[in-house]
Amino acid sequence: MIHRSKAKELKARALDLFDRASIHLAPEEKSRIEPVDFGLGDPDREGAQVFTFVQTDRYAAKVIALLPGQTLPEHWHPRVEDDPGKQETVRVAWGTLYLVGEGIATPMRAAIPAGKNAVYTLRHEQILGPAGSRTFDPGEKHWFQAGPEGAVVYSFSSVARDVLDRFTDPGIQRVTRIEED
Amino acid sequence: MIHRSKAKELKARALDLFDRASIHLAPEEKSRIEPVDFGLGDPDREGAQVFTFVQTDRYAAKVIALLPGQTLPEHWHPRVEDDPGKQETVRVAWGTLYLVGEGIATPMRAAIPAGKNAVYTLRHEQILGPAGSRTFDPGEKHWFQAGPEGAVVYSFSSVARDVLDRFTDPGIQRVTRIEED
Numbered sequence: 272m273i274h275r276s277k278a279k280e281l282k283a284r285a286l287d288l289f290d291r292a293s294i295h296l297a298p299e300e301k302s303r304i305e306p307v308d309f310g311l312g313d314p315d316r317e318g319a320q321v322f323t324f325v326q327t328d329r330y331a332a333k334v335i336a337l338l339p340g341q342t343l344p345e346h347w348h349p350r351v352e353d354d355p356g357k358q359e360t361v362r363v364a365w366g367t368l369y370l371v372g373e374g375i376a377t378p379m380r381a382a383i384p385a386g387k388n389a390v391y392t393l394r395h396e397q398i399l400g401p402a403g404s405r406t407f408d409p410g411e412k413h414w415f416q417a418g419p420e421g422a423v424v425y426s427f428s429s430v431a432r433d434v435l436d437r438f439t440d441p442g443i444q445r446v447t448r449i450e451e452d
Numbered sequence: 453m454i455h456r457s458k459a460k461e462l463k464a465r466a467l468d469l470f471d472r473a474s475i476h477l478a479p480e481e482k483s484r485i486e487p488v489d490f491g492l493g494d495p496d497r498e499g500a501q502v503f504t505f506v507q508t509d510r511y512a513a514k515v516i517a518l519l520p521g522q523t524l525p526e527h528w529h530p531r532v533e534d535d536p537g538k539q540e541t542v543r544v545a546w547g548t549l550y551l552v553g554e555g556i557a558t559p560m561r562a563a564i565p566a567g568k569n570a571v572y573t574l575r576h577e578q579i580l581g582p583a584g585s586r587t588f589d590p591g592e593k594h595w596f597q598a599g600p601e602g603a604v605v606y607s608f609s610s611v612a613r614d615v616l617d618r619f620t621d622p623g624i625q626r627v628t629r630i631e632e633d
Contacts, residue, residue: 293474295545295582325541325587325608330511332541332608360506360513364476401476406506427506427513427608 272448273308281306285320285336292365292423294334296322304336309344310444316384319343331431334364335424337417342384345371345391345414345439348407351432356409359428367418368399373411381416390440412439453629454489462487466501466517473546473604475515477503485517490525491625497565500524512612515545516605518598523565526552526572526595526620529588532613537590540609548599549580554592562597571621593620 273281282304289296296304305321308314318341324332337343348357361370369381374395383391393412397405407413415424434445454462463485470477477485486502489495499522505513518524529538542551550562555576564572574593578586588594596605615626 293546297583300583324543324606325585327539327541327587327610329539329610330608332513332543332606358508358510360508362505362513365474402478402481404506406508425505425513427511429508429510 272310272312272450273306273314274452275449276452277314278306278449281314281318281320281338284338285322288320288336288338288365288421288423289322289334294364294423305447307447309438309440310447311440311442315341317342317344326431328430331426331428333426333431335426337366337368337415337422337424339417339419339421340382341417341421342381343415344443345393345412346436347412348409349435349437350409351435354430354432357428357431358406358408359426360404360406361415362404362425362427363399363401364423364425365401366420366422368403368422368424369416369418370397370399370405370413371395371415372397372405372407372413380418387440390442392439453491453493453631454487454495455633456630457633458495459487459630462495462499462501465519466503469501469517469519469546469602469604470503470515475545475604486628488628490619490621491628492621492623496522498523498525507612509611512607512609514607514612516607518547518549518596518603518605520598520600520602521563522598522602523562524596525624526574526593527617528593529590530616530618531590532616535611535613538609538612539587539589540607541585541587542596543585543606543608544580544582545604545606546582547601547603549584549603549605550597550599551578551580551586551594552576552596553578553586553588553594561599568621573620
């Protein structure tokens with residue numbers, strides 16, 4: 272749960288990051304930035320701010336603002352009925368992204384949130400700057416953390432059904448509740 | 453056909469437009485900018501410069517640089533076997549785009565290339581600035597012209613098979629040949 276005042280702050284910080292990336296939002300689009308806390312209630316630590324450029328039943332394009340050090344938790348995109356699962360390409364527009372995926376353990380700049388070793392199982396890191404990109408096939412696990420200035424990341428994909436994403440952390444709920452202060 | 457020296461000039465001008473839009477390309481990506489003349493041999497007038505962020509068998513994300521006044525000819529995306537046809541969302545990143553689609557005739561800022569009235573049949577214009585966007589369903593005709601400073605436009609879509617696009621102008625060939633000077 273995020274209080275309304277906190278949601279407002281997160282949207283403003285996301286908008287500032289989008290500005291730095293020269294990604295323009297129309298005035299009526301600004302209110303559609305979604306602060307996400309993954310149901311954990313500590314969005315500065317584990318969360319994301321998402322703006323959806325477009326979402327149809329065939330493809331999606333989004334842009335994600337991550338605050339300095341903010342972590343987007345480990346997840347994957349499962350098969351959903353006749354959809355083999357979301358295939359997704361992330362591409363950094365601005366800042367630095369620590370992208371952690373499947374593979375042999377590497378040195379890591381990303382810091383696993385305290386006490387969460389068990390629900391961040393991947394240890395293979397790539398450090399991406401602007402223009403750095405990576406495509407994930409359905410079922411491929413990944414998590415992200417922004418560098419010290421934050422990051423702005425495009426997400427291009429096949430049809431997105433975010434509420435059906437699967438997370439390693441059983442405490443996560445993909446739908447974020449916003450409550451009055 | 454575009455001579456190699458002209459292709460080089462078009463790529464450099466596209467790169468300058470991408471810079472203005474703060475869209476970063478990695479050094480190895482810069483050579484992958486595609487100048488397109490639609491087989492007409494006059495790319496400053498009718499053409500486009502395209503950079504493909506990603507293309508899979510499920511979705512595509514591209515960014516198109518249009519030079520000042522450059523026109524991307526009237527076309528549509530047909531059904532291809534079991535694909536109902538490309539669905540495409542364009543979104544302006546920088547500059548001004550005159551987007552001409554189906555609908556009742558409007559006043560037009562876009563100027564139809566001289567002598568080409570018969571192969572530009574649409575007369576319904578929207579003027580889009582940064583953050584302006586529009587989604588085209590399969591089969592829906594459209595053409596674009598950049599404003600006086602040029603334009604940089606994202607294209608998010610279902611699977612793209614550009615060589616199968618259909619154009620109103622029978623003189624068009626989607627594959628651009630680059631020839632030695």
